[in-house]
Amino acid sequence: MTHGATAAEERPITPAEALRYAQAMCTAAGSETPRLDGEVLLRHVLGIDRTTLYARMNETMSAAQAATFLTLLGRRVAGEPVAYLTGYKEFMGLGFGVGAGALVPRPETELLVEWALGWLAEHPGSTVVDVGTGPGTIALSVAALTPLAAGVSVIGVDVSAEALRWAAGNRRGLGLEDRVALREGDLLSGMEDASVDLVLANLPYLTPQQVQENPWLAMEPEMALLGGEDGMALVRRLIADLPRVLRRGGAVGLEVDPSQVAETSQLLSGALPGAVVTVIRDLAGFERHVTATTR
Ligand SMILES: C[S@@+](CC[C@H](N)C(=O)[O-])C[C@H]1O[C@@H](n2cnc3c(N)ncnc32)[C@H](O)[C@@H]1O
Missing domain, CATH: 1.10.8.10 (Ubiquitin-associated (UBA) domain)
Incomplete structure (x- = not known):
């Protein structure tokens, strides 16, 4: 040809x-x-x-x-992501509309959702917050895949109005208007004290160097990729606010870079004394998600 x-x-x-x-x-x-x-x-x-x-x-x-x-x-x-070209990405077996202004859902994030679904099966009636929801990836999957009878309520927060527009479109497409609230805001700042049972977040965690070295990331929003000089700025800020918003017996699941797993685990143990901290590996075998469950 x-x-x-x-x-x-x-x-x-x-x-x-x-x-x-x-x-x-x-x-x-x-x-x-x-x-x-x-x-x-x-x-x-x-x-x-x-x-x-x-x-x-x-x-x-x-x-x-x-x-x-x-x-x-x-x-x-x-360099354009395939999902931007087709306008569609499958995640957890659900169809998500995606395009400029929102991070394309990645397969490794499915493992965090699966962990959350397991936790929610044992904690009906929970309030869940997905911080940095992007096109609604985690929030909408959790809501769609949790039985209605479990009475789980889900909130998706993002600082980007553009990302939230994608999330709202996906919420409509998945018929989840009654089950997921979307809010514009910075991390957990809009959440009241002791109001959340489960915090989930795949925040931006890359360093400027990691983004620069990967031309395939050039078209996705910097706001969805960059986590400050060492990639940990947002994760640190989020963890510092957890003791305020988490209810007793609550839990948190965070996706991070494998190089950040040790620091994230330490920070979680410090912020939530007595919590059980575990690490989930992604499909490539890298340590990718850190969870903490409190008593
Ligand atoms: C890595 S993307 C994750 C998107 C989606 N949750 C997923 O797993 O595919 C990170 C998201 O966090 C949002 N974000 C960045 N800074 C934030 C902040 N301070 N507060 C809330 N969201 C933020 C970005 O706009 C972006 O949508």
């Missing part, structure tokens, strides 16, 4: 050819998931699921489909 839209004009191409081309382009650009990138974009352009794509690999694409595909591929190679 030759380069650009001209290739589509020369002769009809098949999804198999388009996928091979996309894989080569994304590999050359340094994507860690070159085949998946191509596959997701192809499925988006053709409007079909994975099974259908593989069944139709050798059929021809229309010139318009090929041209759209090549345009999106060009944007992907230039």
